[in-house]
Amino acid sequence: MSEDTVYANLKFQDSDKKEEIQKSDKCEGKGSSAASHSQHKTVMILSLLCLLRFIGMVIIGGIFYATSETEMIKSNQLQSFSEELQRNVSLQLTQNLNNTKKIKNLSAMLQNIATELCRELVNKHPEHKCKPCPKGSQWYKDSCYSEVSGHATWQQSVMFCSSQNASLLKVKNKDVLEFIKSKKLWGYWLALSPRKDHTNYETLSEKMFLSEEFEGSTYDLYTMYCGYIDGVCVYYTKCTDQRRIMCEKPASKVQVESVLNGFPDGSL
Template sequence: MSEEIVYANLKIQDSDKKEETQKSDKCEEKVSSPASHSWQKAVLILTLLCLLLLIGVGVLGGIFYTTLETEMMKSNQLQSVKEELQENVSLQLMHNLNNSKKIMNLTAMLQNIATQLCRELNNKNPEHKCKPCPKGSKWYKDSCYSILKGYATWQESVSLCSARNASLLKVKDKDVLEFMKSQRLSGYWLALPPSKEYRSSVTLSEIFLSEWFEKNTYDLNSMYCRYINDIYVYYERCYVQKITICEETASKVQVESVLNGLPDSSK
């Protein structure tokens, strides 16, 4: 009797355990089912996001490549335009340079023609308005020779010429030498440095290669200065008074003055 009761109790306990186990399994199934569904949903969303990201990267890459290609084409076009402009500018500069050289050559030619015409006009009329020298002076080559009124010591003559931006007469080459000989000058100071030694005279031909005076200072009390007398050069005390002749650079002949000085062919 007692064994049957014990068996019955054990059976009841086993039955209770099975029910509890079944209930527990059902609960676990109920709990695990929603969690699995949420995880699958999250994975799906992440997958979609990755696909969208890949698509976006692809689209951006395509846009970047297209933009880069367009910009490269524009850059190449701009480079071509730049090179073409540079070539055109270089050609224009060369053209302008050639024109400038031609203009300079024509200007020099016109200046030479005007100078030659002015010399011819000056031979006929020594005071023609095209003359590039002060009034009363003589024009020879590129120099003007002016004879000043009155007499002066050598030092005074130097100062008088300097005040006119000129110098005393210098015979520096054979052409000027021949010109001075033709003028038959008598008693004119020369721009030769004063000398302590006295000589009676030398020919003008002997001194044109001499060292000429260039604004040096001298103690003139006991020195000799030289003057021209026809084709000879004489020595005289520097404080003696002689005639002053100044030499200065001639200005350029003005083309307008030559044209205005030509006779009117319509008359």
């Protein structure tokens, strides 16, 4: 083969390669352009999504802030209302307490007036219905004194008075001492503890009853001595002897209605 032929073939081959390279470059350019366009759309979509997300977050933040502000206002209003309510309740309680004290004071005053008026009525009419003591008994200060007919031993007397929710006669203070002396009682058992030894008479005094606490069933009364009153003196005798009985019990409260209503016939 001649050198010209060889050269021509090589030239032709080089020409074909160039043409293929140019075609290849053209294809790659088109492919690169399409890929770039696709990437651009993706970037745009992502950017739009990010923008929408940002806008959504701003809106949510705005709603949250507005809601928080509203709730804060409501909370402050509720707190103010609660404090005002507490002040009103405290003021009302104070007023109620003052009113209660006034009512108690007025009630006590009315009770005292009713009691004093009842005493005046009982002085005129011993069995007036306002009397806070059992029928037939005597009312003095805050106690009722009832004489019992007949005689009994000291223990029997204690048991009888106890059955009436009362106790044997005793002197609690100087006022009662003067009242008992004024009655000039003779031969009445007293609420004094039995003694083992016989004792000479003593002058009646409230001091004799200061530490007296006894239970009749705890003594061997057949060998002991019990006290009784004769005038202004206290004597001791065998507890099994029989003496007279006077029971004492606390007086009930005077009922205001009983004072106001008077006797059944309407008179006082």
